[in-house]
Amino acid sequence: MDIEVRFFATLREGRGKKVYLDYEEGIDSYNIIRLFKIKEEDVAILLINGRNGELNTKLSKGDIVSIFPPVGGG
Amino acid sequence: MYGYVGKILRINLKERVANVEALDLEVAKKFIGGRGLGTKMLMEEVDPKIDALSPENKLIVVSGPLTGTPTPTGGRYMVVTKSPLTGTVASSNSGGYWGAELKFAGYDGIIIEEKADSPVYVNIEDDKVEIKDASNLWGKVVSETTDLLEKEYGGKVKVLTIGPAGEKLSRIAAIMNDKDRAAGRSGVGAVMGSKNLKAITVRGSNRKAKVKEPDKLKQVFSRSIKKIRDNGVTGQGLPTYGTAVLVNVINESGVHPTNNFQDGFFGNADDISGETLAEKYLVKKEACYRCPIVCGRYCKVDDIEGGGPEYETIWAYGSDCGVNDLGEIIKANYWCNELGLDTISAGATLAAAMELYQKGYIKDEEVDGPPLEFGNAHAVMEWTKKMGLREGLGDKFAEGSYRLAEMYGAPELSMSVKKQELPAYDPRGIQGQGLQYATSNRGGCHVRGYLISPEILGLPEKLDRFSLEGKPTWVKIFQDLTAVIDSLGLCLFTSFALGVEDYADLYNAVCGTDHTAQSILQAGDRIWNIEKLFNLESGLDSSDDTLPKRLLEEPIPEGPSKGWITKLDEMLPKYYEERGWDEKGVPTEEKLVELGLLMKTKA
Numbered sequence: 040m041d042i043e044v045r046f047f048a049t050l051r052e053g054r055g056k057k058v059y060l061d062y063e064e065g066i067d068s069y070n071i072i073r074l075f076k077i078k079e080e081d082v083a084i085l086l087i088n089g090r091n092g093e094l095n096t097k098l099s100k101g102d103i104v105s106i107f108p109p110v111g112g113g
Numbered sequence: 114m115y116g117y118v119g120k121i122l123r124i125n126l127k128e129r130v131a132n133v134e135a136l137d138l139e140v141a142k143k144f145i146g147g148r149g150l151g152t153k154m155l156m157e158e159v160d161p162k163i164d165a166l167s168p169e170n171k172l173i174v175v176s177g178p179l180t181g182t183p184t185p186t187g188g189r190y191m192v193v194t195k196s197p198l199t200g201t202v203a204s205s206n207s208g209g210y211w212g213a214e215l216k217f218a219g220y221d222g223i224i225i226e227e228k229a230d231s232p233v234y235v236n237i238e239d240d241k242v243e244i245k246d247a248s249n250l251w252g253k254v255v256s257e258t259t260d261l262l263e264k265e266y267g268g269k270v271k272v273l274t275i276g277p278a279g280e281k282l283s284r285i286a287a288i289m290n291d292k293d294r295a296a297g298r299s300g301v302g303a304v305m306g307s308k309n310l311k312a313i314t315v316r317g318s319n320r321k322a323k324v325k326e327p328d329k330l331k332q333v334f335s336r337s338i339k340k341i342r343d344n345g346v347t348g349q350g351l352p353t354y355g356t357a358v359l360v361n362v363i364n365e366s367g368v369h370p371t372n373n374f375q376d377g378f379f380g381n382a383d384d385i386s387g388e389t390l391a392e393k394y395l396v397k398k399e400a401c402y403r404c405p406i407v408c409g410r411y412c413k414v415d416d417i418e419g420g421g422p423e424y425e426t427i428w429a430y431g432s433d434c435g436v437n438d439l440g441e442i443i444k445a446n447y448w449c450n451e452l453g454l455d456t457i458s459a460g461a462t463l464a465a466a467m468e469l470y471q472k473g474y475i476k477d478e479e480v481d482g483p484p485l486e487f488g489n490a491h492a493v494m495e496w497t498k499k500m501g502l503r504e505g506l507g508d509k510f511a512e513g514s515y516r517l518a519e520m521y522g523a524p525e526l527s528m529s530v531k532k533q534e535l536p537a538y539d540p541r542g543i544q545g546q547g548l549q550y551a552t553s554n555r556g557g558c559h560v561r562g563y564l565i566s567p568e569i570l571g572l573p574e575k576l577d578r579f580s581l582e583g584k585p586t587w588v589k590i591f592q593d594l595t596a597v598i599d600s601l602g603l604c605l606f607t608s609f610a611l612g613v614e615d616y617a618d619l620y621n622a623v624c625g626t627d628h629t630a631q632s633i634l635q636a637g638d639r640i641w642n643i644e645k646l647f648n649l650e651s652g653l654d655s656s657d658d659t660l661p662k663r664l665l666e667e668p669i670p671e672g673p674s675k676g677w678i679t680k681l682d683e684m685l686p687k688y689y690e691e692r693g694w695d696e697k698g699v700p701t702e703e704k705l706v707e708l709g710l711l712m713k714t715k716a
Contacts, residue, residue: 089673
């Protein structure tokens with residue numbers, strides 16, 4: 040399994056905590072969002088290996104993608 | 114008079130007398146209220162050099178002009194005093210319902226002076242103010258004290274009290290209200306304890322605040338509420354999961370301090386996350402006065418139930434102690450609330466104790482309780498009780514992590530700024546937050562300027578958390594804006610949704626002021642500077658504007674922020690410049706004149 044996708048907060052509903060995907064050449068974050076039927080506006084924070092990612096960021100083998108809806112606190 | 118009620122209650126505990134004084138409205142408006150007005154009063158009434166636990170210190174409890182008014186979250190009060198933990202100005206605020214009730218009783222604030230010769234409490238019912246014997250309450254935990262006082266005065270009375278930790282002068286003791294809300298930080302509970310003051314009960318009959326422009330307020334209120342409800346954080350994230358929703362996002366970013374900041378990533382974070390809390394322990398959600406956000410949690414585990422835990426508590430008792438048992442964390446939180454301890458400082462002090470034990474400073478023969486090993490979930494709950502009651506080795510823990518580590522000759526193992534424990538974000542991977550921690554006027558603190566918002570959460574815009582570019586400017590703006598919100602009597606969480614113009618409009622509508630975004634931010638700057646002046650006069654200097662050595666020199670060893678340290682040296686001079694201070698971090702005469710804190714002297 041080449042790409043790990045982690046879901047958090049309300050995005051876990053119906054998707055679970057994490058999913059592993061096979062890597063495909065050219066895959067980007069947007070493909071992941073679409074695959075799991077997540078609305079673009081529901082993605083507040085997208086991390087790739089813990090660093091800020093964009094929806095058009097191309098993914099590499101072994102990447103961990105963490106997707107959060109709006110969260111905050113303190 | 115609008116917003117403000119115009120009266121300050123002065124209570125001398127030695128003489129056991131209470132007098133009402135008129136609020137100087139001009140001064141109040143210059144410093145807004147709450148934190149700002151309280152600091153102005155402290156500056157005028159207390160020599161910053163005094164011992165914070167001596168009778169010369171004063172405990173100032175002050176509301177904001179929007180406290181008790183129909184504004185979103187308008188229910189907060191602020192405790193301002195000299196801190197026995199940091200030696201700086203302390204201003205700790207709390208929500209719940211007590212703050213609004215003080216306003217309904219007809220007071221903007223209370224100044225408590227001197228020390229009673231035996232335990233007392235103060236009962237306020239509008240114009241009636243009584244100083245009463247508290248010998249039957251002394252030694253009792255917060256819930257029992259509250260229940261007894263509610264029985265005495267009826268269920269509608271609002272109770273503010275200290276627990277045994279405050280009575281025993283723990284430097285990390287909190288002041289509690291409505292049982293589980295806390296003015297937590299900087300040891301304000303110990304100042305109350307040092308005065309032999311157990312509690313303040315209040316009940317007010319004038320529940321309708323006077324508003325200068327009711328129609329304008331309706332408009333601004335509707336607009337603000339809509340923004341709060343539509344915002345993803347205040348309308349969705351916080352109501353659904355509470356503050357604990359942060360556990361995973363902070364951990365996934367590799368800035369979730371673990372084992373007393375030895376690591377920045379906790380492998381078991383999901384076990385203690387907001388998601389797990391909601392799934393396993395949540396009983397109900399709780400709101401403070403007039404709050405549309407409702408971030409408060411109420412949880413149950415085994416035979417223990419109560420308010421909380423918040424994100425910071427879960428981190429302090431969880432990851433920072435290497436603990437992944439959320440049930441035990443809930444129990445530790447419960448005991449902090451009952452004994453009246455600041456959950457951040459208490460958990461972080463235990464984390465420091467665990468590292469002192471790990472490194473051989475604390476010896477086995479001293480440990481008169483569960484083993485102090487990282488990851489020992491039962492230990493954190495048991496040691497919290499011993500710390501709050503000053504039993505055995507817990508007596509040393511009650512002094513906070515800095516004094517504890519200093520006793521063992523290893524102060525560098527205290528993860529604190531100005532002797533106050535840092536909260537739940539590793540600044541090595543969040544550069545602006547690091548600068549904010551180092552320059553915070555009350556020491557280690559995240560709510561003097563929550564740079565996590567732009568640097569991690571992307572609000573109001575996403576900043577590169579590793580970049581230093583522009584961070585001094587961001588820190589100053591966040592610090593000044595926070596000072597405004599704290600002084601108005603509103604909750605900081607509104608700032609995820611509201612902007613500076615909204616705060617100016619709310620203040621103007623209620624009080625008839627004519628603030629712009631720029632002028633209200635300048636009031637925040639003024640408040641920040643008067644706090645700084647208090648600290649400088651108390652003996653602190655720029656060498657105190659720093660971080661623990663570990664965070665400046667030891668890179669985060671693993672995880673998404675691996676390899677980073679806080680580059681404070683590169684940011685601090687620019688920050689001083691941004692503030693209009695000299696290179697030693699002292700406000701220039703020009704700056705103080707600009708802020709109206711100094712009359713211009715003739716050459």
